[in-house]
Amino acid sequence: MKLAILGSGAVGGYYGARLARSGHHVTFIDRGAHLAAIRERGLEIRSPLGDFVVQVAATDDLTRVGPVDGVVFAVKTYDNDAALPMLKPLMGQGTIVLTLQNGVDSVDEVAAVVGEGAVLGGAAYVATALSAPGLIEQTGTHRRVVFGEVFGQHASMTPRVERLAAAMLEADIQAEPRADARIPLWEKFIYLAPFAGFTGAARLPIGPLWSLPGFPALFLDAVGEVERVARAEGVPVGHTLCEDITKYIQSIPPTTRSSLLIDLQQGKRIEVEALPGAVMRRGLRAGVPTPIMSTLYSVLKPHERGSADRPQ
Numbered sequence: 269m270k271l272a273i274l275g276s277g278a279v280g281g282y283y284g285a286r287l288a289r290s291g292h293h294v295t296f297i298d299r300g301a302h303l304a305a306i307r308e309r310g311l312e313i314r315s316p317l318g319d320f321v322v323q324v325a326a327t328d329d330l331t332r333v334g335p336v337d338g339v340v341f342a343v344k345t346y347d348n349d350a351a352l353p354m355l356k357p358l359m360g361q362g363t364i365v366l367t368l369q370n371g372v373d374s375v376d377e378v379a380a381v382v383g384e385g386a387v388l389g390g391a392a393y394v395a396t397a398l399s400a401p402g403l404i405e406q407t408g409t410h411r412r413v414v415f416g417e418v419f420g421q422h423a424s425m426t427p428r429v430e431r432l433a434a435a436m437l438e439a440d441i442q443a444e445p446r447a448d449a450r451i452p453l454w455e456k457f458i459y460l461a462p463f464a465g466f467t468g469a470a471r472l473p474i475g476p477l478w479s480l481p482g483f484p485a486l487f488l489d490a491v492g493e494v495e496r497v498a499r500a501e502g503v504p505v506g507h508t509l510c511e512d513i514t515k516y517i518q519s520i521p522p523t524t525r526s527s528l529l530i531d532l533q534q535g536k537r538i539e540v541e542a543l544p545g546a547v548m549r550r551g552l553r554a555g556v557p558t559p560i561m562s563t564l565y566s567v568l569k570p571h572e573r574g575s576a577d578r579p580q
Contacts, residue, residue, distance in 0.1 A: 269337045269435050272297055272358050274351060276306070276326070278396040279368055280342030281404050283413065283441060285313050288322045290439035295333050296326040297354065303328055305402025314399075315406035317440075335360025338432060341367040341378060342392075345542035346572075348374075352381045359386065364428055366415055368392045370527070371542035372457050372550075375418045388429065389449040390415030391456040412442040414456075416449035454498040454505050457546075459513050462490035464528035465544040465564030471529065475522020484514065490560040494547050500554035528568075535575035540568045 269292050273284035276296040288294035288311075296306055306326040313320055327333065339358050343351040355365060359382055366388045367374040375389045393412035399405045413436060416429050429445045436443035446452055463474065466487060470477055477483050488510050498505050506512070531538050544565035551558035 269293070269432075271295070272333055272336045272339045274339055274341050274354060274358070275343030275347075276302065276311075277342070277344075278398045278404055279392050279394060280340055281311060281398065282313060282394060282396045282406065282411070283342075283368075283392070283436075283439075284340060285311050285320075285322045285324070285404070286411075286439040286441055287435065288324045289320060290435075292435060292439070294324055295336070296324055297328065297330065297333070298326060299328045301401040302398070305400075309402055312403045313406065314403065316409055317406070317411075330354060330357040333358060335363060337363060339363065339365045341365055341369065341374070343369070344537070345369050345371060345374065345539050346537045348377055352377060355381050362428075364388055364432065366390050366432065368413070368415075369542070370457075370460060370539055371546050372453050373542055373546050375453070379419065384419040387418060388415055388432070389418035389453050391449075391452050393456075410442070411440070412444060414444040414446060414449070414452040416446035418449050418453070450503045451505055454503045455509065457543075458491055458494040458498060458505065458509055459516070460526070461494050461543045461547050461561060462487055462564075464526040464539070465490070465561060465568065467526045467529040468532050468538065468540075469564050469567045471533070473523045473525045473529070474517060474520070475524070478517060478522070486560070487517075488514070490564070493551065493556070493558040493561050496556045497547060497551050497554055497558065500556050501550065531574065532568075532571060537574045538568065538572055540565060540572050544568060 271294045273280045273296045276298040284294050303326055310321040310323040336358050365378055365382055365386050367378050368390045375387055379387045391414045393410050395407045397405050425447050433443040433445040528538050544561050547558050547561040548565050
């Protein structure tokens with residue numbers, strides 16, 4: 269497949285590198301020092317699964333790319349105003365756009381630019397970091413992508429989803445195609461929005477928080493808020509989410525931080541609108557109260573722009 273990776277950082281860069289390594293024609297679209305490093309030395313992946321470097325096409329000039337078979341859209345959500353218009357030059361007849369962004373707003377935002385018929389929704393489960401320009405490091409071995417159709421009748425697996433899943437599996441990516449990708453998108457969001465909100469607001473990893481008296485119940489109350497919003501929007505998420513999330517949190521290292529907390533501690537912009545903000549807005553539209561998530565949003569919103577919001 270001829271693919272473009274729009275947002276070649278920790279997530280998009282990792283999956284794109286694996287796709288390129290397996291023989292697909294992949295172009296990375298980025299800018300600055302990361303783009304320069306990829307051009308000069310290739311894109312390096314360090315992983316418990318094995319280290320490798322791929323020599324790939326990389327550009328900030330979309331006119332050099334042209335229409336592709338598929339786009340992996342993996343920029344941070346706060347960059348959407350600049351990134352979404354970049355999709356149009358990549359679109360041709362039958363081009364698909366797989367968004368791997370955090371939250372549940374992305375599929376609608378991408379569809380507003382390229383049309384619902386081009387969009388696939390996906391949830392990525394991988395622990396990677398852009399450690400230096402041209403270098404992505406993976407911790408652990410998970411590399412899942414759960415994805416599929418998000419618009420239409422959600423009744424069956426489509427050929428384009430199966431084709432993309434086959435390409436990922438060939439690239440040693442743990443692809444899990446779904447007929448209705450709204451369900452895994454929301455199930456991840458139901459966990460991620462409270463996780464990011466609480467760890468970010470407290471400036472602490474999950475372990476010290478989870479050990480506080482009363483915190484697990486409060487966290488699961490926030491999970492319940494997001495779950496009720498999902499059901500109000502007609503998304504048939506599972507009925508054991510609280511139990512599943514509890515088991516998951518108890519299984520991960522207590523030092524685990526959300527990407528929002530990591531960005532906050534590094535003085536970077538944070539995805540407050542895509543995570544607690546999206547819960548609050550959707551809850552208001554659906555008439556579902558979200559007091560905990562709305563409070564977390566109000567605590568984090570003043571820090572949305574990272575160090576740019578800090579007093580001098």
